[in-house]
Amino acid sequence: MAKHTGRGISAIEYPTGMNQNGDPSQAWIKIKPDGRVDVFSGTSDIGNGSKTIQSQIVAETLGVPYDWITYDNSNTDSSPVCTGTFASRATFVAGKAVEKAALSAKEKLLEIAAKELEIAPEDLEVVDGEVIAKGAPQKKIGVPDVAAAATWVHGELITGTGAHLNPYAAIVDPETGRVDSPPHAAISYAACAAEVEVDDETGEVRVEHMWQCFDVGRAINPTLVEGQIQGGALMGLGLAVLESCYPYYPSVEHRGTEFGSYFVPGIEGLPKIDTIIIENPSALGPYGAKGISEMANNPQPPAIASAVFDAVGVWVTELPITPERVLRALEKKDEGPRRDGKWVIFDEDISVNTVAAEGSRFRFPVGA
């Protein structure tokens, strides 16, 4: 029988925010005279859903319906600084900035409401678009009425700004890599299992099933975070078995310049993808959220490589695991690692020790 199935697993971690931090985000919010909310943030939505996530954070923090929020990230004249949508920072760092801006606007909102209701601001809360006296819910005023009063009666603008910056964590000792404070906003964690089918005649690896569990801290929008994990899974599949800019790396020959000759995963043969979300809140993230969208493509390649070993007994440690690499590995299957004392030495043929010349800067001593 030419086809063999196998399973492999992996466990990973990944930081939220730029490595070593130092990456600010800012936001500002104003409330229109009818209580509708304008959010200005500089976060690009690259499909990750940050427009939605940040609007949800503002709705929750202010206590108003989601559809009252207008979110504008369209330009740098009206939106303040956001370092950008990368480093898994759009929910955590930029989300924290809009949360702080919303808290600041809420403070102003309650200050005006306090005047209207003649109740101290600290005794008020905002629920579903209404400012309500704590413990006396019959005493209330709608957010639109507060906003109108601010505009037409009190001559005030209900607005708020927020900024979030984890200070730069300098490397204090370049010899050891020691840092002077945590070099990340948070860390998140994931584990994965993959099931593959390997054809030992053609070398083809088909990924049949991927199970993934991610600690997202808090799922601000569970469907969006699922979408990130599912999208990451297929990108991980691409990394594992399909994609390379240089099919004959390190040679630069035969680069693919179209989708027919550069292999991005398609919908045909889509594996089964199971997603498990656990919520272990980050102490500092907005509502406990961590950023997981980047790490979403990290656990599959090693799980798939281990599954290939489980299926046909060869370790392919150069990515992608092409049919050719599988066949070449199968040809040498009986060789195994070199054993030298207590050393078990794999992959010597591709090591710098073999390829680099005498006197190279790059060496990795192995063996007893």
Added chain:
Amino acid sequence: MKLTVNGIGHEVESHGLQSLLYVLREELGITSPKAGCVQGGCGACTVLVDGEPRRSCLTPLAALNGAAITTLEGLGTPESLSVVQAAFHEQYGSQCGFCTPGMIVATTALLERTKKPTRHDIEQALAGHYCRCTGYVKIVASVEAAAGGAKK
């Protein structure tokens, strides 16, 4: 020559060998078909030609011969989404949105041919449509929802 797009007749001036994609985007300003590759490999430029999905980047204007073109703009509006548009919205079948016009146009054609598509039918119909964001899981869910339900 004459070209009917989303029910409206146009007199277009582009060279007959010009692609339908170019004519739609640059001459008529209809921008939902996307120039994702202009190689025929991504599906983002897909439009309906007499109801059949076609790569507009590979279709010369002169080959159209009076055909009726439908783009995503012709399927529904924000106030009145088509069943397929509503399903892609409700099932989060769109992330960055760049593949979405082609996906929805191709799905619309699929459901015209096949009321209850199997998973295999869906994969076949969308095989040439590339999405880097979703991992296709929610796209499949969107198509299944569109096939399964009337518009909400």
Added chain:
Amino acid sequence: MVLADVTLVVPTSVDEALAEFGDGKGVTVVAGGTVVMADLAAGRLRPKKALLLSRAGLDGITRKGGKVTIGAMTPVAALEDGDEPLATAARHLGDVEIRAQATVGGNICSEASAEAPRGDLQAALIVLGATVRSGGKGGERTEPLEDFLAKGAGRLVLDVSYDDAPRQTGYAAAWRPHAHHYTILAVAAARQNGDLRVAATGLGPHAVRLTSVEEGGDAAVEARDDALASAWYRQHLLPRLVGRALADLEEA
């Protein structure tokens, strides 16, 4: 794309197409457009004169006089439920939109690009014993597909024909499972009246007949590297796909 200087001709009959094609010099033929339009957009092709065949009346499949004849402008999709192994090769090509647009004539005239093989139908047509009728320099002629392919491009394909006869067929192909995939290597086989024919697409610029396999020997053919796979891999794959195609044929 540089179009301002291109003379576009859209013939409305076969005779007009042949007249406009002439000896083919300086003429770019646009059939379905799936290859040519991308080449135009990329600037790889800068024609002086383009012949768009969409209205030339070259499409359609006919069965008469013991022959199946497929017009050059017949879309690949029209083959999907037809004679094997051509139908399987057709179903395997590109995707639903590409198959609706790409044509049989275009496929026969497409050489492999620098990055990937093309001409998925060629091996299947070779094993069906197809002949090609074409026009151009020296007038109309009809010849076996493998001879036509070996001579290279430069002619206007009108149609392909093969015997409308019962046969056992087999097909096996390999590709990478990704969006808009090309075939790395495909092997087609057919036996008609005890006469076995085997051919492969993906080893070189066009499909080749594997006469050594037909004679019971090994599939010893040169292959080349491209963005899809190496020559080494194709040479390893070839005997396995030959085996699978022949097994498929025996099962049929």
Added chain:
Amino acid sequence: MKAVGARLPRYDGVAHVTGKSVFVDDVRIPGTLCVKALRSPLHHAGIVSLDTSKAEKMPGVHAVVTHKDVPLNVYGHLSALGIPADEPLLAEDDVRWLGQPIAAVAAEDEDTALAAVEAIKLDLEERPAVFDMRIAGDPDAPQIHHWGNWYPHFEAEMDVRQIRKGDIDAAFDAADVIVSGVYRPAAIEQAPLETQTGLAVPEADGRITVYSCTQALYFSMGVVAAHLQVPLNRLKFVGGTVGGGFGGKVDTAAEAICALLALKGGRPCKWRWTREEEFLCSSTRAAWHIEIADAVTKDGWILGRKTLTLHDAGAYARFSPYGVTKHSFHHTGAYSIPNLHFDGYVVFTNRSPTSAMRGYGVTSVSFATEVHMSRIAKELGIDPFEIRLKNANRIADTSPNGIAYTDPSTVPTIQAIAEAIGHELPAEYRAMTPDPREGDLLPEHLAAQVGEVDH
């Protein structure tokens, strides 16, 4: 009604499904010119001469720019963080990768722009190239970068990113088994469906509006302002709706050149990269070469790890020093390994510069360390779940650079996967939690690494 935790509809969902989302290429400004670039046809060469005079005189050509037109030609993506710059916006003395931009033109239409690019006269003198980073450190390797073949500007002008923790020699002496392996993740293309696209519009008040597909509006605006040497309020970046990025659009690819051409030509200038350019000329995820040797005990404890990482930066540094630093900080993966010796190099080769991509710096190390972990489990005959759970990082364990973990979830995520696939774990492994180590799970070799967690 709660907004957080709710499956609320996408804010931009209706716009996406009706084709109303406006990406850069969908913006319509009357009089927009088409931009095309002259790019290097060679992997490594000296520029002998560059003559744009013929192209400039062609009808329909409104502007041609070369390095001479850029107020600050060499500016790094990480210059703002104090990392020195090495890459010119437009090549000046040499070209170091096939596809490197040398000049750009803005013309009435695409045909004219392409013809103008062809009319630029370029003489190159080909030089030897390096593609395999494993030989870039050889004594006789051709030098391909003015800094040498690997990055020399880490802190204290070190040419290597180091991590040193614990006593690595003692760990290797104490080991029962040492397993070494080599891991080589590939360079891949971010491959967003929207290619790099920029549109710069000169406004009446002297400002320039830049429509951008950047993932980072302010970051890119800073890069363009630096190249143009203008204050930030001379520019207005418009964007925020991006057709996929995955890290590739943290690079500012088209915007600065469009802005230069718009200033010089006085007309809006749009540059939409072709898919070929996106594949061949845009930055890619880097290829990596990682060698690991782990000192382990028979019962599956990892005592120490030695790592050599070579990062294939391509022709210029871009974000690579950042990527290797991040890689080093996470090179123990989801485990607590008390004794570490890590060396990481940013190696230059004559290929497209590499840049950020999803999981930047860590995707590579996740692959290497997790396959290595599976190999160790196989070698020792230990269940792959159990060896991972045992070594998993826990609250108060410390990272490679000495920071205590506060909320690790390695244990529960692994347990969840075991359950999902029906892998029965022994009771002691089912009962594990991320709580600080104690008892059998705090062997002597892990005691010293435990840190403090603020609560």
